Amino acid sequence: MAGRAVPWPSWWLLVLFLIPWGISLAILEERHEATVRQRRMDLTEDLRQVVGHLRRLADPPAALTEQIERYRRALRWDVRSASRLARRLQPVARLFFSTSRDAGNPCRA
Amino acid sequence: MTVSEDVWRAVQGNEPPSPREERGLVSLFGTARVLAPLRQGKGSLVDLTPLGQARLAGMLPCRVGRRRQGTLLVIADYDRMRPEVLAAQAVDHLHRLAGPDFGFGVSDLLGEFPTLTRGEHPIDQQSRLATEPTFEAAGRLFLAADPRGRFVLGASCPLPPVRSWVGTRWQWVTAVTVVVWGLLLAAVRRGLGVGWSLPRQILGLFGLAAGGGVCLLLGLAGQALAGRQEAAIRGRQAQAAAILMHLDDGFRAFRVQLERRFQRFSDRLQGQSPAVMARLLRQGFPARWREWFHVMLFDREGRWLCHLPPPTQSTLQVCFGKAFANLFSTIARVTLKVWDWRKSRVGAPMPAWLDDQPATIRYGVRNMLRGEGITDLVVPQGTMARYARIILDQEGHPVFLLVVLEKLVDQRLYFRNRQRTWRFSGREGGFPFRLHSLEASSRRARPLMPEVQRLVDRLSQTGGNQFEPVRHRGRDWMMVGRRGGPGGKLPPAGVSPGRDPGGHPTVVAGVFPVGGLPAPVGRRVGPVVHPRPPGPAPGGAVRSAGAGGWSLPWSSPADHRGRIPGPGRWDRCPSR
Numbered sequence: 001m002a003g004r005a006v007p008w009p010s011w012w013l014l015v016l017f018l019i020p021w022g023i024s025l026a027i028l029e030e031r032h033e034a035t036v037r038q039r040r041m042d043l044t045e046d047l048r049q050v051v052g053h054l055r056r057l058a059d060p061p062a063a064l065t066e067q068i069e070r071y072r073r074a075l076r077w078d079v080r081s082a083s084r085l086a087r088r089l090q091p092v093a094r095l096f097f098s099t100s101r102d103a104g105n106p107c108r109a
Numbered sequence: 110m111t112v113s114e115d116v117w118r119a120v121q122g123n124e125p126p127s128p129r130e131e132r133g134l135v136s137l138f139g140t141a142r143v144l145a146p147l148r149q150g151k152g153s154l155v156d157l158t159p160l161g162q163a164r165l166a167g168m169l170p171c172r173v174g175r176r177r178q179g180t181l182l183v184i185a186d187y188d189r190m191r192p193e194v195l196a197a198q199a200v201d202h203l204h205r206l207a208g209p210d211f212g213f214g215v216s217d218l219l220g221e222f223p224t225l226t227r228g229e230h231p232i233d234q235q236s237r238l239a240t241e242p243t244f245e246a247a248g249r250l251f252l253a254a255d256p257r258g259r260f261v262l263g264a265s266c267p268l269p270p271v272r273s274w275v276g277t278r279w280q281w282v283t284a285v286t287v288v289v290w291g292l293l294l295a296a297v298r299r300g301l302g303v304g305w306s307l308p309r310q311i312l313g314l315f316g317l318a319a320g321g322g323v324c325l326l327l328g329l330a331g332q333a334l335a336g337r338q339e340a341a342i343r344g345r346q347a348q349a350a351a352i353l354m355h356l357d358d359g360f361r362a363f364r365v366q367l368e369r370r371f372q373r374f375s376d377r378l379q380g381q382s383p384a385v386m387a388r389l390l391r392q393g394f395p396a397r398w399r400e401w402f403h404v405m406l407f408d409r410e411g412r413w414l415c416h417l418p419p420p421t422q423s424t425l426q427v428c429f430g431k432a433f434a435n436l437f438s439t440i441a442r443v444t445l446k447v448w449d450w451r452k453s454r455v456g457a458p459m460p461a462w463l464d465d466q467p468a469t470i471r472y473g474v475r476n477m478l479r480g481e482g483i484t485d486l487v488v489p490q491g492t493m494a495r496y497a498r499i500i501l502d503q504e505g506h507p508v509f510l511l512v513v514l515e516k517l518v519d520q521r522l523y524f525r526n527r528q529r530t531w532r533f534s535g536r537e538g539g540f541p542f543r544l545h546s547l548e549a550s551s552r553r554a555r556p557l558m559p560e561v562q563r564l565v566d567r568l569s570q571t572g573g574n575q576f577e578p579v580r581h582r583g584r585d586w587m588m589v590g591r592r593g594g595p596g597g598k599l600p601p602a603g604v605s606p607g608r609d610p611g612g613h614p615t616v617v618a619g620v621f622p623v624g625g626l627p628a629p630v631g632r633r634v635g636p637v638v639h640p641r642p643p644g645p646a647p648g649g650a651v652r653s654a655g656a657g658g659w660s661l662p663w664s665s666p667a668d669h670r671g672r673i674p675g676p677g678r679w680d681r682c683p684s685r
Contacts, residue, residue: 047252058199064154094137097173098180
């Protein structure tokens with residue numbers, strides 16, 4: 001089809017119209033990268049915390065401290081699990097418990 | 110007497126240990142030098158490694174069940190713990206908790222124990238962690254917990270791949286570009302075909318380009334503003350949480366302040382005759398404040414010298430019924446008797462004959478002698494604050510003063526104090542922030558907005574700060590709540606104390622607007638300014654004036670009605 005040739009200003013304006021399209025694509029790309037970067041950073045931070053916790057759990061003094069804390073909490077909230085925890089602690093820890101009523105007359109937990 | 114009992118006494122006391130106690134210390138800890146660190150570190154575990162003992166030891170306060178308090182003496186030899194077992198247990202434990210995405214592994218550098226992995230954590234990558242503590246492989250991030258130790262603990266999680274947005278959608282982008290470009294070209298050609306003049310073509314294309322640009326700019330501006338709005342809300346949330354934390358921490362100081370005022374008042378009773386004491390008490394606790402305090406004064410025989418009960422039945426009267434008068438008379442008599450007994454025995458424990466008393470008396474006496482000042486008193490109805498003091502009358506005979514703070518008056522006063530401060534500072538700050546105290550007891554709380562109820566429910570189950578958006582009168586608000594903390598901060602109150610006596614469910618909550626922040630296309634957000642930190646308001650929010658030169662801190666001339674804010678007034682959300 002031998003249509004009339006499009007005059008040069010129209011071509012130029014078409015190119016001009018493509019500029020915002022290109023910019024928007026570039027911005028979308030940038031935002032996508034920022035999102036992915038943020039997500040990776042968040043996951044890395046999560047993993048660092050998990051690993052820190054892993055390290056504490058595997059460190060004997062820290063693990064022991066944590067178990068004793070759990071035992072203390074269990075004494076208050078769930079005596080049955082406290083006795084279970086005490087049994088677990090038995091090979092490594094000696095626990096003596098005294099109530100305020102019989103202070104000075106402690107009994108072996 | 111057992112060895113543990115000797116050690117117990119040695120650690121509790123302040124004197125040098127006796128030879129017997131020293132032997133007990135050596136038999137339990139291996140050395141008597143542990144005494145000093147144990148005495149210094151009461152309430153925490155002390156590492157005895159510097160003393161050449163691979164042990165943790167400590168005396169820790171703890172509670173058993175709901176009410177019994179006790180002390181736990183712990184001597185733990187952590188060198189008896191097998192590190193390989195601990196490492197394996199840690200990996201198993203965290204694998205259960207962390208979810209399926211995370212992988213874990215542990216390997217022994219000496220090779221005595223086989224490598225153990227959990228989840229998607231390849232063994233070869235676990236081995237690589239021994240030399241390289243952090244790396245990324247196969248779309249996962251690998252981290253080593255302790256690369257210097259014998260056991261290498263590793264963890265991994267999948268990382269989202271860094272892919273180009275356009276790159277992954279290039280077919281769509283190309284297609285859309287070509288189609289739109291073709292359509293435009295066709296439009297231009299058709300425009301020419303229908304005889305559009307060149308100026309009209311230029312105008313049309315410019316309009317199209319400008320319209321596209323403006324839409325793009327509006328979209329971007331909207332996104333940027335939405336981002337700023339989110340950041341501003343996050344900032345306000347952080348500030349609101351900090352405010353509540355300060356508020357919670359400040360309660361202890363307020364109680365001390367209140368206690369000093371009580372002490373100053375009771376100092377005035379010293380050396381007076383019982384009749385004058387009773388008169389001063391009536392003056393000090395005028396009728397408008399009776400609702401909030403239950404005042405009792407006893408002589409050494411347990412006789413009532415003065416009794417100022419609340420006009421309605423007090424909690425104690427409800428709690429003990431007809432036995433109330435006799436019970437407290439007996440508690441006062443025995444308290445003064447024990448006080449007499451201990452006067453000549455400084456630092457002595459309670460007398461043995463106290464154990465012959467009924468449990469309620471025994472408990473009451475111990476509580477009354479726990480220390481002069483404001484302390485918690487646990488009764489079946491909940492926990493109350495009380496002020497107790499033993500005063501000498503003009504003849505040198507001791508009398509016992511007991512003031513029970515009713516209806517959580519100390520907390521209400523504290524909140525009123527803070528509410529004044531924050532009302533004052535809220536206008537100055539970058540955003541208005543209102544404080545509310547909230548008794549979460551379903552029995553006492555008035556019908557709350559569902560959002561508030563939801564917030565309270567969450568707070569009663571969790572320990573941290575909680576946020577809840579709420580829409581009220583066409584505006585968006587953000588509520589932030591925090592439970593009162595333990596250890597002398599906001600004490601237990603509120604949520605069904607019978608069921609949760611150990612909790613500290615007093616809720617402090619604040620509300621600040623988010624509706625005023627810019628809409629995606631709207632006003633610009635201004636700088637968020639931290640409000641003035643809580644503290645006495647300029648000019649003194651707490652003013653004193655009252656009968657007899659002494660006044661309760663809240664009886665200011667400006668507030669003679671004695672109105673104290675009740676539990677959360679959420680039915681009236683603050684307006685900006």
